[in-house]
Amino acid sequence: xxxxxxxxxxxxxxxxxILDGTAEIVTQPARFKILKLLKxxxxxxxxxxxxxxxxxxxxxxxxxxxLQEEKLVESKYELVKVNDxxxxxxxxxxxxTAKADEVMxxxxxxMR
Amino acid sequence: xxxxxLFKELADFFSFKARRLILLALVVASVAGTFYWHWPAIxxxxxxxxxxxxxxxxxxxxxxxxVDFTKxxxxxxxxxxxxxxxxxxxxxxxxxxxxxxxxxxxxxxSTDNPWVRGPFTNGFTSRVYLPLSWIRSFPKPxxxxxxxxxxxxxxxxxxxxxxxxxxxxxxxxxxxFLSMLTVTLLLVFEVTQISLAFLLASFVSWRNEYRADRExxxxxxxxxxxxxxxxWKNKISRDDGSETHPPLSNRIKKLEPLLDEPKPPQ
Numbered sequence: 528x529x530x531x532x533x534x535x536x537x538x539x540x541x542x543x544x545i546l547d548g549t550a551e552i553v554t555q556p557a558r559f560k561i562l563k564l565l566k567x568x569x570x571x572x573x574x575x576x577x578x579x580x581x582x583x584x585x586x587x588x589x590x591x592x593x594l595q596e597e598k599l600v601e602s603k604y605e606l607v608k609v610n611d612x613x614x615x616x617x618x619x620x621x622x623x624t625a626k627a628d629e630v631m632x633x634x635x636x637x638m639r
Numbered sequence: 640x641x642x643x644x645l646f647k648e649l650a651d652f653f654s655f656k657a658r659r660l661i662l663l664a665l666v667v668a669s670v671a672g673t674f675y676w677h678w679p680a681i682x683x684x685x686x687x688x689x690x691x692x693x694x695x696x697x698x699x700x701x702x703x704x705x706v707d708f709t710k711x712x713x714x715x716x717x718x719x720x721x722x723x724x725x726x727x728x729x730x731x732x733x734x735x736x737x738x739x740x741x742x743x744x745x746x747x748x749s750t751d752n753p754w755v756r757g758p759f760t761n762g763f764t765s766r767v768y769l770p771l772s773w774i775r776s777f778p779k780p781x782x783x784x785x786x787x788x789x790x791x792x793x794x795x796x797x798x799x800x801x802x803x804x805x806x807x808x809x810x811x812x813x814x815x816f817l818s819m820l821t822v823t824l825l826l827v828f829e830v831t832q833i834s835l836a837f838l839l840a841s842f843v844s845w846r847n848e849y850r851a852d853r854e855x856x857x858x859x860x861x862x863x864x865x866x867x868x869x870x871w872k873n874k875i876s877r878d879d880g881s882e883t884h885p886p887l888s889n890r891i892k893k894l895e896p897l898l899d900e901p902k903p904p905q
Contacts, residue, residue, distance in 0.1 A: 551777070556870070588862075589860075
Protein backbone atom coordinates (compact mmCIF):
# COMPACT_ATOMS: atom_id res chain seq x y z
CA UNK A 528 0.00 0.00 0.00
CA UNK A 529 2.79 2.38 0.99
CA UNK A 530 4.59 1.59 -2.27
CA UNK A 531 1.42 2.30 -4.19
CA UNK A 532 0.99 5.68 -2.47
CA UNK A 533 4.58 6.70 -3.05
CA UNK A 534 4.33 5.58 -6.69
CA UNK A 535 1.21 7.73 -7.01
CA UNK A 536 3.05 10.68 -5.48
CA UNK A 537 5.94 10.27 -7.90
CA UNK A 538 3.54 10.02 -10.84
CA UNK A 539 1.67 13.08 -9.56
CA UNK A 540 4.92 15.02 -9.35
CA UNK A 541 5.86 13.87 -12.83
CA UNK A 542 2.47 14.74 -14.26
CA UNK A 543 1.79 17.97 -12.41
CA UNK A 544 2.99 20.20 -15.23
CA ILE A 545 0.96 18.22 -17.73
CA LEU A 546 -2.14 18.56 -15.56
CA ASP A 547 -1.83 22.29 -14.82
CA GLY A 548 -1.39 23.19 -18.50
CA THR A 549 2.23 24.35 -18.24
CA ALA A 550 3.42 21.41 -20.33
CA GLU A 551 1.00 22.38 -23.13
CA ILE A 552 2.50 25.87 -23.15
CA VAL A 553 6.01 24.45 -23.39
CA THR A 554 5.16 21.97 -26.14
CA GLN A 555 4.36 24.78 -28.60
CA PRO A 556 7.22 24.06 -31.07
CA ALA A 557 8.64 27.60 -31.22
CA ARG A 558 8.49 28.02 -27.44
CA PHE A 559 10.24 24.68 -26.91
CA LYS A 560 12.94 25.78 -29.37
CA ILE A 561 13.39 29.07 -27.48
CA LEU A 562 13.57 27.33 -24.10
CA LYS A 563 16.08 24.82 -25.44
CA LEU A 564 18.26 27.62 -26.78
CA LEU A 565 18.07 29.57 -23.51
CA LYS A 566 18.99 26.42 -21.59
CA UNK A 567 22.03 25.80 -23.79
CA UNK A 568 23.18 29.40 -24.24
CA UNK A 569 22.22 31.07 -20.98
CA UNK A 570 21.00 34.69 -20.99
CA UNK A 571 20.27 35.75 -24.57
CA UNK A 572 18.45 38.73 -26.02
CA UNK A 573 15.39 38.63 -28.29
CA UNK A 574 17.10 39.43 -31.60
CA UNK A 575 19.76 36.79 -30.97
CA UNK A 576 17.06 34.22 -30.18
CA UNK A 577 15.23 35.17 -33.37
CA UNK A 578 18.40 34.77 -35.43
CA UNK A 579 19.36 31.43 -33.85
CA UNK A 580 15.92 29.82 -33.95
CA UNK A 581 14.61 31.27 -37.21
CA UNK A 582 11.50 32.53 -35.42
CA UNK A 583 10.38 36.11 -36.21
CA UNK A 584 11.50 38.60 -33.52
CA UNK A 585 7.89 39.62 -32.84
CA UNK A 586 6.93 35.99 -32.33
CA UNK A 587 9.93 35.57 -29.99
CA UNK A 588 8.72 38.55 -27.94
CA UNK A 589 5.23 37.03 -27.79
CA UNK A 590 6.57 33.65 -26.66
CA UNK A 591 8.84 35.29 -24.06
CA UNK A 592 5.81 37.18 -22.68
CA UNK A 593 3.87 33.92 -22.42
CA LEU A 594 6.78 32.05 -20.82
CA GLN A 595 7.38 34.91 -18.40
CA GLU A 596 3.70 34.85 -17.39
CA GLU A 597 4.16 31.15 -16.55
CA LYS A 598 7.37 31.98 -14.63
CA LEU A 599 9.42 29.81 -16.97
CA VAL A 600 11.55 32.69 -18.19
CA GLU A 601 12.71 35.95 -16.71
CA SER A 602 13.75 38.98 -18.67
CA LYS A 603 15.05 42.49 -18.25
CA TYR A 604 15.94 45.38 -20.50
CA GLU A 605 19.60 46.36 -20.59
CA LEU A 606 22.02 48.33 -22.69
CA VAL A 607 24.57 46.35 -24.69
CA LYS A 608 26.87 46.89 -27.63
CA VAL A 609 25.61 44.97 -30.67
CA ASN A 610 27.79 44.26 -33.75
CA ASP A 611 30.48 46.86 -32.96
CA UNK A 612 27.88 49.60 -32.64
CA UNK A 613 29.20 52.89 -31.27
CA UNK A 614 26.18 53.44 -29.09
CA UNK A 615 24.64 51.04 -26.63
CA UNK A 616 21.43 49.44 -27.74
CA UNK A 617 18.51 48.56 -25.42
CA UNK A 618 17.80 44.85 -25.61
CA UNK A 619 15.55 42.46 -23.73
CA UNK A 620 17.74 39.78 -22.20
CA UNK A 621 16.01 36.54 -21.24
CA UNK A 622 17.02 33.51 -19.20
CA UNK A 623 15.23 30.40 -18.03
CA THR A 624 14.13 29.69 -14.47
CA ALA A 625 14.49 26.53 -12.42
CA LYS A 626 10.81 25.80 -13.08
CA ALA A 627 11.48 25.68 -16.84
CA ASP A 628 14.18 23.07 -16.27
CA GLU A 629 11.73 20.94 -14.29
CA VAL A 630 8.95 21.29 -16.88
CA MET A 631 11.24 20.43 -19.79
CA UNK A 632 12.43 17.35 -17.95
CA UNK A 633 8.81 16.41 -17.19
CA UNK A 634 7.81 16.83 -20.84
CA UNK A 635 10.79 14.75 -22.04
CA UNK A 636 10.00 11.99 -19.52
CA UNK A 637 6.35 11.85 -20.56
CA MET A 638 7.38 11.57 -24.21
CA ARG A 639 9.55 8.50 -23.55
CA UNK B 640 -10.84 -4.81 -37.59
CA UNK B 641 -14.49 -3.71 -37.54
CA UNK B 642 -16.35 -2.78 -40.71
CA UNK B 643 -16.62 0.78 -39.48
CA UNK B 644 -12.87 1.22 -38.96
CA LEU B 645 -12.20 -0.16 -42.43
CA PHE B 646 -14.69 2.35 -43.82
CA LYS B 647 -13.11 5.18 -41.80
CA GLU B 648 -9.59 4.26 -42.85
CA LEU B 649 -10.66 4.19 -46.48
CA ALA B 650 -12.28 7.62 -46.08
CA ASP B 651 -9.17 8.96 -44.31
CA PHE B 652 -7.05 7.66 -47.19
CA PHE B 653 -8.22 10.55 -49.39
CA SER B 654 -6.46 13.84 -48.79
CA PHE B 655 -8.46 17.04 -49.21
CA LYS B 656 -6.77 17.65 -52.57
CA ALA B 657 -7.82 14.19 -53.77
CA ARG B 658 -11.37 14.76 -52.54
CA ARG B 659 -11.55 18.05 -54.41
CA LEU B 660 -10.13 16.46 -57.58
CA ILE B 661 -12.76 13.70 -57.45
CA LEU B 662 -15.53 16.33 -57.19
CA LEU B 663 -14.00 18.32 -60.03
CA ALA B 664 -13.81 15.17 -62.17
CA LEU B 665 -17.46 14.57 -61.35
CA VAL B 666 -18.46 18.09 -62.49
CA VAL B 667 -16.49 17.69 -65.74
CA ALA B 668 -18.02 14.24 -66.33
CA SER B 669 -21.47 15.70 -65.64
CA VAL B 670 -21.01 18.41 -68.26
CA ALA B 671 -20.06 15.68 -70.73
CA GLY B 672 -22.93 13.52 -69.45
CA THR B 673 -25.43 16.23 -70.40
CA PHE B 674 -25.14 15.00 -73.99
CA TYR B 675 -25.69 11.37 -72.97
CA TRP B 676 -28.56 10.75 -75.39
CA HIS B 677 -26.50 11.99 -78.36
CA TRP B 678 -23.81 9.33 -77.87
CA PRO B 679 -23.59 5.88 -79.44
CA ALA B 680 -24.83 3.00 -77.26
CA ILE B 681 -21.36 1.68 -76.37
CA UNK B 682 -20.21 5.13 -75.20
CA UNK B 683 -23.37 5.44 -73.12
CA UNK B 684 -22.71 2.08 -71.48
CA UNK B 685 -19.08 2.94 -70.68
CA UNK B 686 -20.07 6.37 -69.39
CA UNK B 687 -22.70 4.89 -67.08
CA UNK B 688 -20.17 2.51 -65.48
CA UNK B 689 -17.51 5.20 -65.14
CA UNK B 690 -19.94 7.80 -63.85
CA UNK B 691 -21.46 5.55 -61.21
CA UNK B 692 -17.97 4.51 -60.09
CA UNK B 693 -17.01 8.18 -59.79
CA UNK B 694 -20.15 8.91 -57.74
CA UNK B 695 -19.38 6.01 -55.38
CA UNK B 696 -15.80 7.26 -55.04
CA UNK B 697 -17.03 10.80 -54.34
CA UNK B 698 -19.49 9.63 -51.66
CA UNK B 699 -16.83 7.42 -50.08
CA UNK B 700 -14.19 10.17 -50.07
CA UNK B 701 -16.54 12.81 -48.63
CA UNK B 702 -18.10 10.45 -46.07
CA UNK B 703 -15.25 10.65 -43.54
CA UNK B 704 -15.62 14.40 -43.13
CA UNK B 705 -19.42 14.31 -42.97
CA VAL B 706 -19.48 11.43 -40.47
CA ASP B 707 -17.09 13.37 -38.20
CA PHE B 708 -19.04 16.59 -38.65
CA THR B 709 -22.37 14.92 -37.90
CA LYS B 710 -20.96 13.10 -34.88
CA UNK B 711 -19.59 16.38 -33.46
CA UNK B 712 -22.80 18.32 -34.21
CA UNK B 713 -25.10 15.63 -32.74
CA UNK B 714 -22.79 15.12 -29.73
CA UNK B 715 -22.66 18.87 -29.08
CA UNK B 716 -26.45 19.14 -29.28
CA UNK B 717 -27.27 15.97 -27.30
CA UNK B 718 -24.87 16.70 -24.45
CA UNK B 719 -25.62 20.43 -24.28
CA UNK B 720 -27.81 19.90 -21.18
CA UNK B 721 -25.33 17.65 -19.42
CA UNK B 722 -22.38 19.94 -20.16
CA UNK B 723 -24.14 23.28 -19.90
CA UNK B 724 -22.01 26.05 -21.44
CA UNK B 725 -20.89 28.65 -18.91
CA UNK B 726 -20.78 32.34 -19.93
CA UNK B 727 -17.23 33.57 -20.14
CA UNK B 728 -17.04 37.04 -18.74
CA UNK B 729 -13.83 39.00 -19.07
CA UNK B 730 -13.36 42.77 -19.48
CA UNK B 731 -10.65 42.18 -22.10
CA UNK B 732 -13.02 40.02 -24.17
CA UNK B 733 -15.80 42.62 -23.88
CA UNK B 734 -13.40 45.40 -24.92
CA UNK B 735 -12.25 43.36 -27.93
CA UNK B 736 -15.84 42.70 -29.00
CA UNK B 737 -16.66 46.40 -28.77
CA UNK B 738 -13.52 47.28 -30.74
CA UNK B 739 -14.45 44.77 -33.44
CA UNK B 740 -17.99 46.10 -33.68
CA UNK B 741 -19.82 43.04 -32.31
CA UNK B 742 -23.28 44.44 -31.63
CA UNK B 743 -25.22 43.82 -28.44
CA UNK B 744 -24.07 41.82 -25.46
CA UNK B 745 -21.06 39.61 -26.14
CA UNK B 746 -22.04 35.98 -25.84
CA UNK B 747 -18.94 33.89 -25.26
CA UNK B 748 -19.36 30.52 -23.55
CA SER B 749 -16.92 27.94 -22.29
CA THR B 750 -17.91 24.31 -22.34
CA ASP B 751 -16.41 21.00 -21.19
CA ASN B 752 -18.54 19.02 -23.65
CA PRO B 753 -16.08 16.41 -25.02
CA TRP B 754 -17.68 16.72 -28.48
CA VAL B 755 -16.65 20.36 -28.75
CA ARG B 756 -13.04 19.96 -29.84
CA GLY B 757 -12.37 23.49 -30.99
CA PRO B 758 -13.79 26.99 -30.74
CA PHE B 759 -16.77 27.66 -32.98
CA THR B 760 -19.37 30.33 -33.69
CA ASN B 761 -23.06 29.62 -33.99
CA GLY B 762 -23.98 31.88 -36.88
CA PHE B 763 -27.69 31.87 -36.01
CA THR B 764 -27.34 32.97 -32.38
CA SER B 765 -23.95 34.77 -32.70
CA ARG B 766 -22.71 32.78 -29.73
CA VAL B 767 -19.06 31.83 -29.52
CA TYR B 768 -18.11 28.56 -27.77
CA LEU B 769 -14.67 27.76 -26.42
CA PRO B 770 -13.71 24.33 -25.07
CA LEU B 771 -12.56 24.45 -21.47
CA SER B 772 -9.47 22.44 -22.44
CA TRP B 773 -8.40 25.32 -24.71
CA ILE B 774 -8.82 27.89 -21.94
CA ARG B 775 -6.72 25.70 -19.65
CA SER B 776 -3.93 25.00 -22.08
CA PHE B 777 -3.50 28.20 -24.10
CA PRO B 778 -2.19 31.47 -22.62
CA LYS B 779 -4.60 34.39 -22.46
CA PRO B 780 -3.17 36.44 -25.38
CA UNK B 781 -3.68 33.40 -27.63
CA UNK B 782 -7.24 32.84 -26.40
CA UNK B 783 -7.95 36.52 -27.13
CA UNK B 784 -6.52 36.09 -30.65
CA UNK B 785 -8.75 33.03 -31.22
CA UNK B 786 -11.77 35.00 -29.97
CA UNK B 787 -10.90 37.86 -32.35
CA UNK B 788 -11.04 35.30 -35.18
CA UNK B 789 -14.44 34.06 -33.97
CA UNK B 790 -15.79 37.60 -33.51
CA UNK B 791 -14.87 38.25 -37.12
CA UNK B 792 -17.15 35.32 -38.05
CA UNK B 793 -19.91 37.01 -36.04
CA UNK B 794 -19.49 40.40 -37.71
CA UNK B 795 -19.19 38.90 -41.21
CA UNK B 796 -21.83 36.20 -40.89
CA UNK B 797 -24.33 37.84 -43.26
CA UNK B 798 -21.66 38.23 -45.94
CA UNK B 799 -20.69 34.56 -45.51
CA UNK B 800 -24.37 33.49 -45.74
CA UNK B 801 -24.77 35.57 -48.90
CA UNK B 802 -21.64 34.05 -50.47
CA UNK B 803 -22.85 30.52 -49.63
CA UNK B 804 -26.27 31.28 -51.15
CA UNK B 805 -24.61 32.61 -54.29
CA UNK B 806 -22.46 29.46 -54.52
CA UNK B 807 -25.54 27.22 -54.22
CA UNK B 808 -27.45 29.38 -56.73
CA UNK B 809 -24.57 29.22 -59.21
CA UNK B 810 -24.42 25.41 -58.92
CA UNK B 811 -28.17 25.15 -59.46
CA UNK B 812 -27.96 27.65 -62.32
CA UNK B 813 -25.26 25.69 -64.15
CA UNK B 814 -27.17 22.42 -63.76
CA UNK B 815 -30.33 24.12 -65.07
CA PHE B 816 -28.43 25.66 -67.99
CA LEU B 817 -27.01 22.25 -68.94
CA SER B 818 -30.46 20.69 -68.75
CA MET B 819 -31.79 23.38 -71.09
CA LEU B 820 -29.28 22.39 -73.80
CA THR B 821 -30.63 18.88 -74.11
CA VAL B 822 -32.62 16.26 -72.23
CA THR B 823 -30.49 15.60 -69.14
CA LEU B 824 -30.65 12.54 -66.93
CA LEU B 825 -32.02 13.47 -63.50
CA LEU B 826 -28.97 11.77 -61.95
CA VAL B 827 -26.59 13.96 -63.97
CA PHE B 828 -28.56 17.09 -63.08
CA GLU B 829 -28.48 16.35 -59.35
CA VAL B 830 -24.84 15.25 -59.33
CA THR B 831 -23.74 18.41 -61.20
CA GLN B 832 -25.62 20.59 -58.77
CA ILE B 833 -24.45 18.86 -55.57
CA SER B 834 -20.80 18.35 -56.52
CA LEU B 835 -20.39 21.92 -57.78
CA ALA B 836 -22.14 23.28 -54.69
CA PHE B 837 -19.73 21.28 -52.47
CA LEU B 838 -16.72 22.61 -54.37
CA LEU B 839 -17.88 26.22 -54.24
CA ALA B 840 -19.00 26.02 -50.59
CA SER B 841 -15.57 24.79 -49.64
CA PHE B 842 -13.93 27.64 -51.59
CA VAL B 843 -16.22 30.19 -49.89
CA SER B 844 -15.57 28.68 -46.46
CA TRP B 845 -11.77 28.76 -46.91
CA ARG B 846 -12.01 32.38 -47.99
CA ASN B 847 -14.13 33.14 -44.95
CA GLU B 848 -11.51 31.56 -42.65
CA TYR B 849 -8.63 33.50 -44.22
CA ARG B 850 -10.66 36.69 -43.89
CA ALA B 851 -11.43 35.98 -40.21
CA ASP B 852 -7.71 35.31 -39.55
CA ARG B 853 -6.74 38.60 -41.18
CA GLU B 854 -9.50 40.55 -39.48
CA UNK B 855 -8.67 39.07 -36.06
CA UNK B 856 -4.96 39.76 -36.54
CA UNK B 857 -5.77 43.38 -37.39
CA UNK B 858 -7.11 43.86 -33.86
CA UNK B 859 -4.89 41.61 -31.74
CA UNK B 860 -1.77 41.12 -33.88
CA UNK B 861 -0.97 37.90 -35.75
CA UNK B 862 1.25 36.41 -33.01
CA UNK B 863 -1.48 34.65 -31.03
CA UNK B 864 -3.11 32.95 -34.02
CA UNK B 865 0.23 31.92 -35.55
CA UNK B 866 1.26 30.38 -32.23
CA UNK B 867 -2.02 28.42 -31.90
CA UNK B 868 -1.78 27.20 -35.52
CA UNK B 869 1.83 26.10 -35.04
CA UNK B 870 0.80 24.19 -31.92
CA TRP B 871 -1.96 22.27 -33.74
CA LYS B 872 0.13 21.76 -36.87
CA ASN B 873 2.63 19.99 -34.67
CA LYS B 874 -0.09 17.73 -33.24
CA ILE B 875 -1.94 16.60 -36.36
CA SER B 876 -0.66 13.88 -38.65
CA ARG B 877 -1.79 15.43 -41.96
CA ASP B 878 -2.15 19.14 -42.60
CA ASP B 879 -4.14 19.31 -45.82
CA GLY B 880 -7.18 21.24 -44.63
CA SER B 881 -10.79 20.19 -44.65
CA GLU B 882 -14.02 21.10 -46.43
CA THR B 883 -14.41 24.12 -44.13
CA HIS B 884 -10.89 25.06 -43.02
CA PRO B 885 -7.70 25.64 -45.04
CA PRO B 886 -4.42 23.91 -44.07
CA LEU B 887 -2.77 25.43 -41.01
CA SER B 888 0.52 25.94 -42.86
CA ASN B 889 -1.28 28.11 -45.46
CA ARG B 890 -2.97 30.11 -42.74
CA ILE B 891 0.37 30.69 -41.00
CA LYS B 892 1.95 31.72 -44.32
CA LYS B 893 -0.84 34.26 -44.94
CA LEU B 894 -0.47 35.73 -41.43
CA GLU B 895 3.33 35.97 -41.41
CA PRO B 896 3.59 39.16 -43.56
CA LEU B 897 1.46 40.92 -40.92
CA LEU B 898 4.34 40.45 -38.44
CA ASP B 899 6.25 43.16 -40.30
CA GLU B 900 3.41 45.65 -40.00
CA PRO B 901 3.08 47.96 -36.97
CA LYS B 902 1.54 46.38 -33.88
CA PRO B 903 -2.15 47.24 -33.35
CA PRO B 904 -2.77 49.54 -30.36
CA GLN B 905 -3.78 47.59 -27.25
